Amino acid sequence: MAKPIAGPEIEKLIQLLAKLPGLGPRSARRAALHLVKRREQLLAPLSAAMDEALRTVTVCSNCGNIDTRDPCTICSDPARDQSTVVVVEDVSDLWALERAKALNAAYHVLGGVLSPLEGVGPEDLSIDRLVERVADGGVKEMVLAVNATVEGQSTAHYIMDRIEGLDVRVTRLAHGVPVGGELDYLDEGTLSAAMRARTSV
Amino acid sequence: MAKPIAGPEIEKLIQLLAKLPGLGPRSARRAALHLVKRREQLLAPLSAAMDEALRTVTVCSNCGNIDTRDPCTICSDPARDQSTVVVVEDVSDLWALERAKALNAAYHVLGGVLSPLEGVGPEDLSIDRLVERVADGGVKEMVLAVNATVEGQSTAHYIMDRIEGLDVRVTRLAHGVPVGGELDYLDEGTLSAAMRARTSV
Incomplete structure (x- = not known):
């Protein structure tokens, strides 16, 4: 057969x-x-939707977001605080933060993280463009919303080195207990970070 | 937002x-x-593959299989035993049996099972066509490969009633222990069927 x-x-x-x-x-x-x-x-509409995506989807030349317009919907939205730039590794992180309605700000998609082992250097990421955006002025705060992994953190450090001397406030996401999370299942690093950052009730 | x-x-x-x-x-x-x-x-090839499927895929008018030709590849294959017809509920079952290379025979896809609760009657399934194929002669054996569920079994009984008097051997899949299955996890019905049908080694 x-x-x-x-x-x-x-x-x-x-x-x-x-x-x-x-x-x-x-x-x-x-x-x-x-x-x-x-x-x-299903087959006909999905096929049409793919044709349409193929025809229209593009990468925002300003922030690296994926959208059907360039500059993207977020970069061209006057209702957003364009002076705050949330730096993320991937568009999926941008989507996750948007779903959470975390901050009504602009974004910058790096397109990955530094990883010497996998041969990913600064030139492979959208870091020059980020430094350019900050150097051009108009960016007051940069939120480093990279993943809390070793690669994410070293990428964050590299970016901080690159923008040293520029007039921008750099912040990062808070560490702590996930909402709905059980203490018993959390690692020690998260627990001690949550304890150090404890707040009054 | x-x-x-x-x-x-x-x-x-x-x-x-x-x-x-x-x-x-x-x-x-x-x-x-x-x-x-x-x-x-990926997006471009998948979009093209969907267009192609949309343009070419059809249902075999003989057996109800899904293919890009009518009669389907299986019905028009002279190397297959067209006198043995394996009756299945769905094309996915046909594919599963073909993957297993279970039998080099023809098929008949019912398109579901009788289900009074969900309003599925004999006229909703490809049963008339099956009886027609058997009545036309040339079918020596009919393997009722419907699922071992209540609906599957009552569909099998209904089909057997419909072909009563016609000259065809009717068989069904054997019950038994799945290959690689652990006895401990099997239901009593399967275990006693496997015991009754025990074979010499």
């Missing part, structure tokens, strides 16, 4: 769907079947 | 991806970002 069971068109669809995060080979097969069985309700 | 963070095109893509089995709202967001960040490597 070397012959494929369905046409090569379906096999191709399965292979590509399997490259999406969260879908493995088996669930890609299920997703493909789900799609071809729902031609009009 | 009522305004969307990304263009409506991206939001639309996320909404549609979330309708795929295995992807929830959060993972659809991740998948959409993964796609728009990989325009050329």
Whole structure:
């Protein structure tokens, strides 16, 4: 039974769907079947949405956000505090902060973190553009919202070195107990940071 | 912050991806970002594959399989035993049996199971066509490979009633211990069926 069971068109669809995060080979097969069985309700609209995304989606030349306009919706929003720039590793972090409605500010997407082991240097990230934005003036506060990992923190240090002498306030996200989190499951670093930063009630 | 963070095109893509089995709202967001960040490597080919599937995929008028030709690859394969028809509920079951290389035979996809509670009657399934195939002659064996659920089994009984008097051997899949399965985790029904059907070694 070397012959494929369905046409090569379906096999191709399965292979590509399997490259999406969260879908493995088996669930890609299920997703493909789900799609071809729902031609009009799902396959056609999804295909059109992808064509549309392919045609319109671009990277903001100012902040690195992904949007269908350049400068992006956030950079061109006068209702946002454009003098506060939240520096994130990835667009997914930007989306997460926006979902949390964390701060009505502007962003800067680095596009990764420094990682000598994986050969990611400062030139691979959008750090020059960030320094440029700060040096141009107009940025009063820079929130380093990089992940609390070793790479994230060394990237934060590198950025602080690069903007030394420029007139900008640099802040970072607070460490502490996640809302709804149980103390028993937290690591010692988080617990002692939360204790040091304890607040009056 | 009522305004969307990304263009409506991206939001639309996320909404549609979330309708795929295995992807929830959060993972659809991740998948959409993964796609728009990989325009050329993934978004463009996947979009093309969907267009292609939309254009070519059809349902086999003989057996109900999904393929890009009608009759499907399996129905028109002379190397298969077309006199043995494996009756399955869904195309996903057909694919599963084909992956297992279970039998080099033809299929018949019912498109579901009888379910009075959900208002699924015989006229909603491809049962008339199945009886027609058997009545036309040329089918020597019909393997009822429906799921071992109550609905699957009552569908099997209904089919057996419908083909009564026709010259065809009706079989079903064996019950037993799944390969690699641990006895401790199996239900009593499976265990006693496996014991009754025990074989010499």
